């Protein structure tokens with residue numbers, strides 16, 4: 001397995017170009033199932049999760065051609081609406097094909113995602129909403145077998161809990177379901193808005209995306225279009241922390257400036273200087289990092305996908321910070337690894353108490369999930385000495401060319417192929 005080796009302690013300077021958002025690209029690729037013709041997507045990030053959903057769409061019968069950050073996807077003639085365990089187990093977001101398949105083909109067979117490192121992450125709310133739309137769902141042999149032989153019907157549905165992919169799944173199903181569907185307590189994440197924009201470009205009639213009530217007036221068909229994926233706010237936040245930990249000065253080009261408010265606010269409290277000019281974010285790391293409390297929340301709150309990276313920042317400096325994780329019950333896998341680098345962190349339930357230390361020291365560490373890996377890379381950049389990160393396949397799920405992007409701004413980072 002590949003390893004990433006980081007020699008810490010170098011100030012980062014320069015420009016980083018932000019890639020397309022993974023969490024917008026995945027549902028929009030699933031949405032191509034709904035469109036007649038060949039959809040062209042641009043600003044697609046080169047990531048393992050994108051390869052996984054491409055493999056899944058191909059497995060079901062779609063034709064996909066990719067070149068240089070773009071993909072042409074024809075998924076209107078699928079003959080095999082089946083998402084097998086081997087593909088779903090590596091990426092829970094595979095469940096995003098369920099809604100489109102049911103709406104378009106009246107049936108779907110999707111493996112249950114099962115547990116993952118950061119908690120059980122069920123899809124029960126997706127299923128409950130689809131049942132409210134008339135789907136007949138049977139769980140057997142580890143699979144969701146869903147049918148809507150007479151088509152889905154519009155519904156007024158309220159999610160018990162905010163779920164991002166749940167909102168997206170049902171929004172896609174409702175786009176091609178006659179009548180008015182109203183989704184309440186829906187996720188307000190920018191990626192939900194990007195999906196709604198893509199669907200509307202295809203001819204859907206969706207309003208309210210970005211609020212907690214989304215109204216979808218179903219249409220009979222959607223047409224393929226060309227669509228540009230929004231830039232990635234979590235990649236943006238991760239590079240902002242990199243500047244913070246190295247007293248660096250980085251400009252992030254083509255960043256999603258309108259949706260990084262909560263990240264910006266917390267990083268400013270932590271001492272970073274941040275300026276936004278057009279679509280660029282200029283970040284300068286402080287001489288001294290200020291301990292700052294954070295609680296993760298659904299958008300527009302502070303994102304759980306930035307929690308591990310923010311914790312890496314909080315390990316260094318002076319003072320005490322409290323990080324509370326409210327979205328996923330077990331998302332502190334990075335803590336034990338950060339401690340191996342000298343961090344002083346105590347866990348109490350869903351809260352981490354971080355006593356900042358003057359500096360971390362490089363150590364061999366292991367990635368356990370996508371954002372935990374990012375946090376360890378960041379910690380390594382700020383630490384003294386060498387950090388050796390193993391199981392880096394996690395980071396390849398969600399960060400495009402991370403070593404190249406960091407090297408280009410002066411980081412001493414390299415990958416050792418195994």
Ligand code: UD1
Nearest residue numbers: 023093121122123124125126162163164165166305327328
């Ligand atoms: C999405 C993001 C992920 C992010 C997460 C929270 C994608 C591809 N992934 O994941 O990066 O960390 O949002 O912002 O967009 N839940 C249930 N039942 C359900 C669905 C969810 O109990 O049917 C719970 C989950 O266990 C979790 C919470 O709801 O505790 C939020 O999860 P959810 O928003 O669904 O996360 P994902 O959509 O899987």
